[in-house]
Amino acid sequence: MNDGTPAHFDRPVFLLGSPRSGSTLLLHTMAQAPGAFTIGGESHALIETIPGLHPFDRGWSSNRLEAADATSAVTRELRRRFAASLRDRDGAAARGPVRMIEKTPKNSLRIPFLDAIFPDALYAYLYRDVRQTLSSMIEAWSSGLFRTYPRLPDWTIPAWSLLLVPGWQQLRGLPLAEIVAHQWATVTTTMLDDLDRLPRSRRIALAYDRLLAEPRATMEWLSGAVGLGWDRALEGELPLSATTVTAPAAEKWRRHENEIRAIWPIVEPVNARALSWLEVHRVTP
Template sequence: MLRDLLTSAPGFGTWDCDEVNLLWKHGNLDVPHDEIPRERATPALAGYLHRSFDRVARRTRSAVVVEKTCAVSLRVPFTRALFPDARYVFIRRDGIDATASTMQRWNAPFELGYTLRKARYVPPGDFPRHLATLVQKRVVQRLRGEVRGEARDMRVSTWWGPRPHDFRTLQEHHPLEELAFIQWQRCVEQAADGLSGLPDDQLLEVVYEDFVADPQRGSSRLFDFLGHPGAAGHAATDAIVAGSVGKGRSRLGPEAVDRLEALGADTLARFGRG
């Protein structure tokens, strides 16, 4: 939502696909998860990524490049070392709503066009490795099938989205709604820890529920933080609605909500709105 809002304003650009996690993984393919440690942020990798961002800026004629790869939340110290002058927008949302929303992505059908758009930004030398991983994932999904909302056990055969270091173990011991909740939990906790200590001119916290309740006010605050206050008047706020707030509990049902609240009470108290 925020990425689309920002890039609707003049002077802001991004990639023409949803995420570029495979670009971030360049030079670290031996790390089987997304928690890439800070010491892996080498000068050579920093140069490679800065050139990649510069190409986007030139292609979109933008002063600001917006990046929203979700897995970055698991490796903020690594990202900070690569882009020490970057500004961060930390958006947080009720964890129960976030879980219900994320579960839809875990079960989304394979989209060839979307995959091909992301493939354009895979470093050429990394392409064979990522292609093999994709084929393996599709084969596993075809052989084992994927869960749906009505499946009682709700186990999953493959992983979607940000991967904590122990994602395989989590996958073995938790059904889908718990996996999606733990994924949210790890992302917000590790992002907050990694962003700790940043000065006010590099970090802005946005509460989803507050933003969708008054998107014009939220947009003004956002563009002021990014140093382009005049852009707020050109941003497409009309598409932002508050209709998803609170729907997670009705989608998941009381039994699942009770389990998730017990599983992450402290995180919900710190970051959630429920």
């Protein structure tokens, strides 16, 4: 559809994953690729201040957005906002067709919407060990630093944190670990269902542990897979993400081991699907 918007975007890359999956680290690392443009962070306000896109405007349903939400007016405005905010690794503004790299966990619930606005977009799913992810999500909720909707109607404590999933109303009164388990399972299922509807050539996957273990090889592979180059050394360990709550460690999840064991039946089948999807769609560096 020609919406009258100048063609500023060439195959934007959306980095997808559940909250606390390591996607902030991936974004800031990938932003170092020559020719890559980002808005420097996440697009919460950029998207949700467009009338009709905030959960409040939608009866507090969720962060889910469908293709029908990408009206001509919304499409023009969102493309304009992204184009105005994009910068490359040297701080230069976008001019002409650009390769945008975008990461916001809520986008994992918005693939049909994004695909209607950016029909040539590519999608990269970042998988992190679900035990580590759940532990980090519990930590995020408990920290009070990730409260997204503190005035969510008919929701008590703890204040709602991270993305708002469809069916959140059924989570009222559950223990925090169960809320987090359903949050992870819902976003992952929704995302994989949507990705499976896209052409195989537009979806790839990578593992967070491989990014940490072999950052340069992983970035060379990923950048090449989406049509970008790579010219950075990335010697040694990658720096901590700006959203890190406590220092990462491979076994840190064991702080919540008993809680994770109790909620494992909720996440186990979805995790099995995610691991299978990762094996099918990744190419090891």
